[in-house]
Amino acid sequence: MATGRKKSFDLKEACVQAARDVIAEQGIEALSMRDVARKLGISHQAPYRHFESRDHLLAEIMRRCFADFAEHLDRRKSSDENGDHEDMGSAYLAYAAQKPLEYRLMFGTPWPEPAQHPELVKYAVHAFDILRNSQRARYGDGPAHYAKADLDALFVWSTLHGMASILQANVMQHLVLAPEVLPRLKADLMGKIDAALEASSLPAPKAKKARRKPAKR
């Protein structure tokens, strides 16, 4: 009753995997129910036993992408306990660079009716919360600075998401940039995020934290 148990081959799972493969290779617009069925050697209606519609399959895949994304962010962050957002930023950009089409699916594709897919919403919000908590940690505990932390989190998210999107944007490949720009892009971005956050936390009478890592670099 809880979950299907021992099927020789779990068709639902196979559908998700096949669909994810298609999306990762050809993008969301190339995904079709019939194609999934064909790849699995089943009839074109078989997947509908497990997913009410194409949107439901899509929602399931998006949910998993958000879960993977959150896990990816969490892993990187915990590798350095101080939770410096530099690690977060690198992890964020790395994910977007490694899985561009999944990233686009999460953040650049209209969602199916969200009311019908509460799990999707939950996982997506959770991914943002990682970013938000990283900012809240910079201020003290307690809700006194929640608004400030939210603003910071949205700024960091904007900038990271913006960079991730831009690097994949079609127009990017046609811009003629100074040659040293691209290699420096990431470090420059991190530096600017850093500067903006320090400047925004200074006017507040909060004690100035030593946020930079002490050693070189």
Added chain:
Amino acid sequence: MATGRKKSFDLKEACVQAARDVIAEQGIEALSMRDVARKLGISHQAPYRHFESRDHLLAEIMRRCFADFAEHLDRRKSSDENGDHEDMGSAYLAYAAQKPLEYRLMFGTPWPEPAQHPELVKYAVHAFDILRNSQRARYGDGPAHYAKADLDALFVWSTLHGMASILQANVMQHLVLAPEVLPRLKADLMGKIDAALEASSLPAPKAKKARRKPAKR
């Protein structure tokens, strides 16, 4: 030979307009050639006399969107001669907010094969150049600081594009934010962009420019 002259009704133009309407109201995925034809009361193949394929119609629309976007940015900028990026930022965000689906079409939709649509590329690059020139103007003339200006422009673009996208992102409507966050979002963002740019131009031994506007306004 140059351009069609006196047609009672220019079908090509009508197709573009009808298609833009559909996109502006329902988004790119709702656009179909047959629908356009139906709306214009013509046969389903008539549009193909003017556009080789759906992608070609799409490319033409994207080109016009970039042209409108660039004009929009230029207009706002020229209203205040000093070209402060605050105006640019407002104009950028305003366009994205007013024409969300067109914005998504330009920056969030995979392009048709760019080699086949050079005009599209040209107009898109031109839109970026407005942003870039605004940053170059902050430094002196000459190519000495082109790399710096490019980095700044990409940072500003990242942040603006990120914010514009995020505000339209599906997940945004499900985040529970402190109530004062949303109203302050834009001003906070502009402040942080400002701070980041000032900090990044300071370490260079260039004279510190009085970048803020002097008086009221």
Added chain:
DNA sequence: AATGATGGTTGACGCCGTCAACAAAAGAGA
């Protein structure tokens, strides 16, 4: 008047998502 280009129509083809009806298979209760 004959010609050929231009712009439009009709009809097909093979995709697509999805509804409806059916068949096989797998448990559950007797």
Added chain:
DNA sequence: TCTCTTTTGTTGACGGCGTCAACCATCATT
């Protein structure tokens, strides 16, 4: 074991899509 029901998968349709092919109307040019 033999039914009966639920689950799972199949087949076949329907209408919509992009686009190819063939045909037709209009009109400027020779």
